[in-house]
Every structure is written in structure tokens, then in C-alpha cells.
Amino acid sequence: MKFRLTIGFSLGLIFIVLFTFFAAVIAVIDYRVTSKLDGVLWTVPAKIYSRPLELAERSLLNIKNLERELDMLSYVSSDEPETPGQYKLTKDNLKIYLRGYQDQRSGIFEVSFEGKQVISIRNQLGIAEDFIRLEPIAIGGMYPSHMEDRVLLNWPDVPQVLIDTILVVEDQNFFNHYGVSFKSISRAFFKNIQAGEIEQGGSTITQQLAKSLFFSSEQTIRRKIMEAIASLLIELHYSKEEILLAYINDVFLAQSGRRAIHGFGMGSQHFFGTSIENLSKDQIALLVGMLKGPSLYNPRRNPNNATNRRNLVLRILNRANKISNTELETLLQNDLGISSPNYRTETKYPAFHDLVRIELQKNFNESELRTKGLAIETNLDPVLQESLQKNIVKSKKELVRKYGNKLLDIEGAAIAVDITNGEIKAVVGSTSPSSYGFNRSINAIRPIGSLVKPLIYLTALDKYNDYTLTTILDDSKLSLISGGKVWEPDNFNKKFHGEIPLHVALWQSYNIASARLGLDVGYEPVEEIFANLGITKQVPNYPSLFIGSFELSPFEAIQAYQTIAGDGFYTPIRSVRQIKDTAGDIELSYPYSIEQRIRPEPITLLKFALQQTFIRGTARGYSKKEIENWNAGGKTGTSDDQRDSWFVGFAGDLLLLVWLGFDDNRPTPLTGRTGAFQVWKNVINDINPPSTEKTILPRVEYIWTDLKDGLLSGEACKNSIKVPFIKGTEPTKIPDVRRKCASKKQQSTETILDRLREVFEGGQG
Amino acid sequence: MKNIRYLIGIIFISTFISCTSNQVSRDASNYTIPVNNFSQTVEMLISNDDFLEEEILKINAHNPSVQRILMGADAHLMKRKYIEANTELERALRITKNDGALYLRLAHIRYKQGLLQESESFASKGLLLRDISSWERLLLNVYLRN
Numbered sequence: 001m002k003f004r005l006t007i008g009f010s011l012g013l014i015f016i017v018l019f020t021f022f023a024a025v026i027a028v029i030d031y032r033v034t035s036k037l038d039g040v041l042w043t044v045p046a047k048i049y050s051r052p053l054e055l056a057e058r059s060l061l062n063i064k065n066l067e068r069e070l071d072m073l074s075y076v077s078s079d080e081p082e083t084p085g086q087y088k089l090t091k092d093n094l095k096i097y098l099r100g101y102q103d104q105r106s107g108i109f110e111v112s113f114e115g116k117q118v119i120s121i122r123n124q125l126g127i128a129e130d131f132i133r134l135e136p137i138a139i140g141g142m143y144p145s146h147m148e149d150r151v152l153l154n155w156p157d158v159p160q161v162l163i164d165t166i167l168v169v170e171d172q173n174f175f176n177h178y179g180v181s182f183k184s185i186s187r188a189f190f191k192n193i194q195a196g197e198i199e200q201g202g203s204t205i206t207q208q209l210a211k212s213l214f215f216s217s218e219q220t221i222r223r224k225i226m227e228a229i230a231s232l233l234i235e236l237h238y239s240k241e242e243i244l245l246a247y248i249n250d251v252f253l254a255q256s257g258r259r260a261i262h263g264f265g266m267g268s269q270h271f272f273g274t275s276i277e278n279l280s281k282d283q284i285a286l287l288v289g290m291l292k293g294p295s296l297y298n299p300r301r302n303p304n305n306a307t308n309r310r311n312l313v314l315r316i317l318n319r320a321n322k323i324s325n326t327e328l329e330t331l332l333q334n335d336l337g338i339s340s341p342n343y344r345t346e347t348k349y350p351a352f353h354d355l356v357r358i359e360l361q362k363n364f365n366e367s368e369l370r371t372k373g374l375a376i377e378t379n380l381d382p383v384l385q386e387s388l389q390k391n392i393v394k395s396k397k398e399l400v401r402k403y404g405n406k407l408l409d410i411e412g413a414a415i416a417v418d419i420t421n422g423e424i425k426a427v428v429g430s431t432s433p434s435s436y437g438f439n440r441s442i443n444a445i446r447p448i449g450s451l452v453k454p455l456i457y458l459t460a461l462d463k464y465n466d467y468t469l470t471t472i473l474d475d476s477k478l479s480l481i482s483g484g485k486v487w488e489p490d491n492f493n494k495k496f497h498g499e500i501p502l503h504v505a506l507w508q509s510y511n512i513a514s515a516r517l518g519l520d521v522g523y524e525p526v527e528e529i530f531a532n533l534g535i536t537k538q539v540p541n542y543p544s545l546f547i548g549s550f551e552l553s554p555f556e557a558i559q560a561y562q563t564i565a566g567d568g569f570y571t572p573i574r575s576v577r578q579i580k581d582t583a584g585d586i587e588l589s590y591p592y593s594i595e596q597r598i599r600p601e602p603i604t605l606l607k608f609a610l611q612q613t614f615i616r617g618t619a620r621g622y623s624k625k626e627i628e629n630w631n632a633g634g635k636t637g638t639s640d641d642q643r644d645s646w647f648v649g650f651a652g653d654l655l656l657l658v659w660l661g662f663d664d665n666r667p668t669p670l671t672g673r674t675g676a677f678q679v680w681k682n683v684i685n686d687i688n689p690p691s692t693e694k695t696i697l698p699r700v701e702y703i704w705t706d707l708k709d710g711l712l713s714g715e716a717c718k719n720s721i722k723v724p725f726i727k728g729t730e731p732t733k734i735p736d737v738r739r740k741c742a743s744k745k746q747q748s749t750e751t752i753l754d755r756l757r758e759v760f761e762g763g764q765g
Numbered sequence: 766m767k768n769i770r771y772l773i774g775i776i777f778i779s780t781f782i783s784c785t786s787n788q789v790s791r792d793a794s795n796y797t798i799p800v801n802n803f804s805q806t807v808e809m810l811i812s813n814d815d816f817l818e819e820e821i822l823k824i825n826a827h828n829p830s831v832q833r834i835l836m837g838a839d840a841h842l843m844k845r846k847y848i849e850a851n852t853e854l855e856r857a858l859r860i861t862k863n864d865g866a867l868y869l870r871l872a873h874i875r876y877k878q879g880l881l882q883e884s885e886s887f888a889s890k891g892l893l894l895r896d897i898s899s900w901e902r903l904l905l906n907v908y909l910r911n
Contacts, residue, residue, distance in 0.1 A: 696895055
């Protein structure tokens with residue numbers, strides 16, 4: 001009795017121990033199943049996109065740039081666009097088969113141009129459309145440490161054809177088993193023997209999901225048992241739809257650099273450059289076929305294998321009556337239709353990426369950025385960005401050719417901003433713009449040289465009762481004590497120019513006249529103008545400030561010039577447009593904001609002088625027509641000993657700033673004109689921005705003056721120039737020697753009524 | 766007192782413009798207001814936000830495709846969804862940069878958002894445009910009231 005009790009007790013104990021052990025194993029697996037399926041699987045890295053290009057009736061467009069963008073989006077030129085991703089471009093017409101993006105449906109559209117303007121947009125039926133939108137370019141993501149990248153699909157996003165293909169190929173009995181199916185194993189065994197090759201696997205979709213989520217690929221009995229337990233637990237916890245959706249979002253499809261492409265949503269973007277709902281049956285067949293061997297059947301690396309595998313999947317679909325014989329024959333003839341990987345795969349444009357990351361860190365923590373699947377829509381113009389990158393490299397090569405190997409390690413940065421709304425369209429932070437590293441566009445704090453002068457002159461012009469563009473400045477020797485030392489500024493050409501009108505001193509960039517002007521207007525008003533332009537750092541009180549010893553980063557400098565180019569309206573420059581969550585709702589937006597900081601009249605006067613930089617000054621070389629069309633203006637900057645070469649200029653709606661210099665701050669042989677301006681010119685010539693409308697202010701009038709004495713002159717007089725004045729501040733004196741030539745063309749065309757209307761329509765002042 | 770001076774000023778300016786301007790309003794027929802009611806209308810624009818909004822929404826864009834975007838923006842505006850309305854307006858602004866209809870709406874949205882200084886700045890920027898009607902000019906001036 002005692003013996004039986006002991007055996008019974010022992011067996012019971014063993015049973016309890018075993019039961020507890022298995023229960024613990026199952027509990028651990030169960031925990032892993034639920035935590036993974038409820039959590040990690042659904043973590044999606046934030047994705048960063050360029051701006052989508054929108055074509056609208058009457059919008060302005062550069063056809064060459066459009067073609068470049070189509071190329072970047074992997075659109076293929078074709079005589080007759082028949083499939084998504086094809087286009088035909090002539091000089092006045094674009095026929096395009098759009099892939100579709102957000103609310104832009106896929107389909108064929110025809111866009112007609114006249115010159116640089118879109119005239120009409122029609123859809124396939126010939127019906128007029130207001131606009132079409134191209135897809136943005138994915139320029140990177142905020143990947144988690146495991147580097148899994150996916151585009152999460154929700155059940156309504158999953159096309160039926162994808163479901164059918166997966167089930168037919170991977171698990172025909174999916175809706176009837178409990179995670180493990182002996183029937184599937186035996187059917188796969190016989191089918192594969194019949195076919196003479198591996199057509200089907202024996203594992204159910206649930207098993208494949210369990211294996212992919214929790215276990216290594218080692219083939220052991222222990223792993224198989226664990227996998228089966230996990231599969232049963234998955235079936236216990238989740239519905240069939242949830243399991244299939246998890247599978248669709250989790251499957252591994254490709255490796256792209258360090259990034260692992262998971263799920264059909266990302267796979268579709270990665271291989272075809274469009275979302276899954278736009279894929280044809282053969283394209284879906286290819287993706288499903290790749291599951292068997294993502295590397296072996298990778299269509300970019302092994303197109304023949306991929307084609308064979310796709311065709312096999314299509315035949316399986318045909319045998320399962322999912323596609324007809326005729327359809328099969330057609331689909332078998334299709335090309336793989338893989339998009340170019342260049343612009344869809346890796347994180348690009350590191351300097352821009354850097355700006356975006358800094359912006360995002362103000363509002364999101366790292367974990368949110370790596371898991372919430374945020375879509376970050378930026379202002380990046382990919383064509384301009386590519387042009388900036390290409391031309392900073394090209395310009396460096398030209399400079400090395402001209403000045404020799406001492407410029408081999410010259411560095412640079414450039415930023416392009418939309419004048420109207422402050423959108424940052426392109427950034428480079430190095431003369432090797434594709435490499436990650438020190439981002440000089442935000443981190444190189446350098447003396448801005450003569451870039452400071454327009455800010456000093458603006459301070460003067462803002463006091464328009466005291467200064468006009470023809471106020472005479474003294475450019476003779478200046479000597480004063482500053483910080484206990486004698487300070488004697490010099491002009492770049494080491495000459496003195498005597499008395500000259502204010503605007504001449506600016507576009508000729510004379511140092512001594514500028515220093516005197518700065519000393520005359522005073523530090524405090526200068527500091528106020530700096531602040532109004534958007535410069536937030538402390539302005540030093542020493543005279544070399546007025547000729548450019550002040551240090552700014554390219555980012556800070558362009559912010560100040562944005563306010564000038566924007567007619568005195570301060571607009572914070574911004575790289576991010578808005579951030580959307582996975583449902584497509586706006587999570588955060590970075591709206592266009594403005595603040596009128598400076599009256600537009602003094603800005604108009606300053607812009608005139610900046611335009612003279614192009615006509616007569618340090619940026620001359622463009623035709624009058626180009627300068628007027630673009631309403632261009634700019635300023636060169638060269639710091640002491642030519643350590644820094646700057647150029648900032650606006651053309652059309654674009655403001656572009658370029659800096660060149662050495663990281664170790666040694667002198668360069670470059671001036672603003674011979675260095676940074678060459679980069680600027682190469683970019684602007686390449687992009688050829690559309691022309692813009694010049695701001696006309698009723699309180700500003702243009703009057704002929706003399707280039708030397710600044711007094712009244714006339715169109716027929718030698719050395720005369722038409723200069724803007726705020727009404728009431730214009731010169732009144734005309735020297736006797738010019739009376740005759742000045743009267744030749746001087747005649748008033750304004751009626752009293754016109755003048756009155758101008759006064760009242762001013763609205764502000 | 767300041768308000769009264771402002772009101773008198775704006776009535777005077779507007780009456781003067783409407784008399785002297787040879788610029789034809791795009792939809793002038795919609796905005797023709799009898800002269801004897803004019804001062805009353807201006808007063809309502811200043812004091813009645815709903816009336817002001819109604820008038821703003823009547824201003825069409827020059828470009829039909831931009832007008833289509835504005836219709837979307839207006840729908841959001843009427844539902845007080847200012848962020849969405851702003852997104853649409855910025856989209857329109859990328860297509861055309863010189864349309865008073867856009868700046869009017871931007872000024873109005875910022876005003877409704879309580880961003881009065883920004884509202885005023887958008888109005889001031891709109892006033893710099895060349896091709897705006899006298900009525901648009903008057904409406905923009907209303908946002909300079911603060």
C-alpha cells in the first residue's frame with residue numbers, strides 16, 4: 001500500500017513537474033507570440049519623402065526638370081504608355097501613365113504645355129482635369145536597430161489577387177486548419193513529386209509566420225515542435241484574417257544594403273515603385289514567388305530565375321482557375337517591370353536628412369520615429385537637390401583644374417530656399433554631398449565677409465529720411481582705435497574711391513565706405529535689423545562687424561536673406577511640410593508663417609542695389625533679359641585672407657546660398673566671385689527657374705541719377721542710372737552741365753489721378 | 766476713438782478707390798454694393814466675423830485649377846478645420862504665388878486661429894500683389910485693423 005502510494009506519488013510528482021515544465025514552455029512561447037504579434041511586428045519606421053510634384057493648369061514648369069524627375073521616379077520613356085510607370089514626352093505634350101499616389105489615381109493623363117506653362121491636363125477619356133500629382137521620392141527613413149523596413153498594409157488595402165496568389169501557392173487549406181496541417185504536408189509532397197520540382201511547401205502560412213517571427217532556420221525536431229506549438233497558439237489567439245495580414249506584413253522579401261525589406265507593401269514600393277493596389281497580377285505573382293528564395297529569385301540580381309519563378313506561379317494560378325488560359329498567355333509575355341533601384345532604396349541626401357532629423361527631434365522621441373510608421377513629407381525638390389549635389393562636385397573639379405591641387409580638400413555647403421514660403425528645397429553640407437559626416441550647412445560657423453553689407457545698408461535705407469540710394473558715402477582712408485588697437489580697413493583692390501553714391505558702394509562692395517556707413521548708423525539699429533531679419537545671435541560692437549567679421553552658418557545667413565528676398569516678411573525656413581500617421585491623418589504640420597519685420601520700400605531699394613551686383617558688380621555676366629526675368633539679385637562675400645568664399649542670390653522664386661572654404665580655416669585663392677558664385681551660376685543655369693513678378697510699390701518711384709555724384713540726371717546723359725526712391729526722398733538738384741541732356745527725355749507721364757490713386761492704393765506704409 | 770478713426774479712414778479710402786479705380790474686379794457683379802449701404806457694409810466687415818468670412822469665400826482665384834483647391838480649403842475652413850484648410854492653401858500657393866484670394870484666406874485663417882500679427886502680415890503681403898481688385902484690397906485692409 002505504502003509502495004503503491006509512493007509510486008503513485010512519484011508519478012504524480014513527475015506528471016506535475018512535466019506539466020509545469022510544458023505549461024511554462026507554452027506560457028513563454030505564448031508570451032512571445034502575443035507580444036511579438038501585438039507589438040514589434042506593427043512597428044514601422046518613419047519614412048521621409050520629397051515633395052510630390054503637382055502639375056496644374058497654368059502652373060509653371062521647366063520641361064527639362066520634369067523629365068529629370070520622371071527619370072528619378074523610374075518612369076520609362078515609351079512610344080505609347082500602356083502600363084503604369086511609362087511616359088511619352090514631346091516639346092509641348094506629356095502623355096503619362098501615372099502609378100497613383102494617395103488621392104491621385106493611377107491612369108493615363110495628357111499634359112499640354114506652351115513654353116513653360118501647363119495649358120491643359122486631360123485624362124484618358126479626354127476629360128479636363130485640374131491637376132495631377134506625381135509620387136514623391138522616398139529619401140530615407142528612421143530605421144530601428146534591426147533595420148526592418150516595411151509599409152504596413154491594413155486589411156482593406158490588401159488586393160484580393162494577392163490573397164488568392166498567396167493561398168494558392170503557399171497554403172490552399174489555410175481557412176480550414178488549426179495552424180498545422182498534415183493534409184497540406186502530404187499534398188505538397190505529392191504535388192512536388194508530380195511536378196518534378198518544389199512548387200509548394202508543406203508548412204502552413206501560420207507555421208511560416210511562427211518560424212519567421214520566433215525561430216531560426218535550423219532544421220531540428222525541437223524547432224519543429226516549438227514552431228508547431230507557436231502555430232497552434234497563434235491560431236488560438238488570432239483570427240484567420242489577422243494571421244494572414246501579419247504574414248503579408250512580415251514576410252522577408254529582400255535585403256537592400258543594411259535595410260531588410262519586409263512585407264508586400266514595402267516589397268511593392270521597393271521593386272515596382274508603387275503601392276500594392278497598383279500592381280498587375282504578374283507583378284504580384286513575382287513577389288509571391290520570391291518568398292521561396294528572396295535572394296535566388298531577386299529580380300534585380302537574378303532576372304532569369306525571377307522570370308521562371310513568376311511564370312511558375314502564374315501557371316499554378318491558372319491551374320487553380322484564378323486566371324484564364326488567355327490571361328496566362330498574356331501575362332507570361334510581360335516584362336518583369338522592375339523600377340530602377342537608384343531613387344527608391346537607400347537614405348539619400350544626408351545634409352537634408354540631417355535638417356529633417358533635427359526638426360523632428362523637437363517634437364518626437366527616437367522611439368516614435370522608429371516605430372510609429374510616420375510619413376514625413378518634406379519640401380525637398382529632388383531635381384534641385386541632385387543639381388546642387390552635381391554642381392558642387394563639378395564646380396570643385398573646375399576650381400581644382402584652375403587653381404591646382406591645393407583646392408583638393410576645399411569644402412562647401414549650399415542651401416536653396418523658396419522665396420515665397422521659406423520652404424527649404426535642397427541642401428548640401430559638403431563637396432562630397434553623398435557622404436555622411438560634418439554638415440557644414442548648419443555647423444560651419446564662418447565669417448560672412450561682405451554678405452553682411454546689405455544688412456548694414458538696409459539699416460541705413462530703413463531710415464529713409466536720412467539715407468537714400470544716392471546718399472554720398474566717403475571711401476577714403478579710415479583710421480580709428482578699436483579695442484585699444486588702430487583699425488584701418490582696406491578695400492579688396494587696395495584703392496580708395498573717394499565720394500560715391502551709397503548704391504555704388506554696395507554693389508562694388510567697398511569696405512571703407514561700408515565701415516563709415518555702419519559707424520554712422522550705429523550698432524544698435526544694426527543689431528535691430530539683424531534681429532528683424534532673423535539673426536538670433538548676439539551682434540558684437542566692434543567696427544569690423546560692418547565689413548564682415550561677423551560669423552554665421554550658411555543656414556543662419558540664408559534665413560536673413562530670405563527676409564530680404566521676401567520683401568521684409570520674415571518666414572522661418574523649414575525642411576518639413578507635414579507629418580502623417582499610418583491612417584494618413586496629419587499628425588503635425590509646419591505651416592507657412594510670416595511676420596512683417598521691415599517695410600517693403602527700403603527692401604525694394606536694397607534689392608535694386610543687389611540687382612546691380614549682377615548688372616555691374618561682382619556677379620556680372622548674365623544678360624539683362626535673364627536678370628529682369630528672374631528679378632535677380634545677390635551679393636558676393638569674401639572673408640579676411642580669402643578664407644571664405646560666399647555667394648547668396650535670388651533668381652525667380654529661388655534663393656540660393658553657397659559657401660566654400662577649408663575646414664581648417666586656411667586661406668583659399670578664391671573670392672566670392674571666383675568661388676561660391678561659380679557654384680551658384682552652375683546650379684541656376686542648370687535649373688533655370690521660372691521668372692517671377694517684381695513687386696511694384698506705389699510709394700517708390702524710379703528716377704535718373706548720376707552714377708558718380710548721385711544727383712539728378714537723364715536717360716540721355718552719360719553715366720546715368722535709374723534709381724528707386726521712396727517718394728519725397730528723391731534728389732532735387734541737377735547740375736547745370738546735365739540740364740540739357742536730362743531734359744531730352746524727361747517728361748511726366750503720370751496724370752494727377754494716377755498719382756492720387758497710387759497714394760491711396762498703397763494700403764500700408 | 767482709434768477704431769472710429771480707423772473706420773472713417775477705411776470708408777474714405779474704399780469709397781475713393783471704388784470711384785477712381787479703372788481696375789475691373791473679376792467678379793465685380795457679385796460685389797456691387799449700393800453706395801448708401803457701403804459704409805454699413807464696411808462696418809459689418811469689421812465687426813462681424815461671419816459676414817467677413819462670407820465675403821472672403823466669395824473671392825475666386827484667377828486660375829481654375831487653383832480655384833478647385835480653394836473650394837477644398839473653403840470646405841475645411843467652414844468646418845473650422847484650419848490646419849487642413851491651411852495645407853490646401855499652401856498647396857495652391859505653390860501653383861500660383863500672386864493671387865489675392867489665397868492671401869485673403871490665409872489672413873482670415875490666422876485671424877480665426879487667434880494669430881493676429883500673422884494675419885496682419887498675410888494681409889500686408891497680399892496688398893503687395895499687383896493684380897488685386899479694389900474689393901480684395903479693402904478686405905485685406907480689414908485684417909490690418911488690429
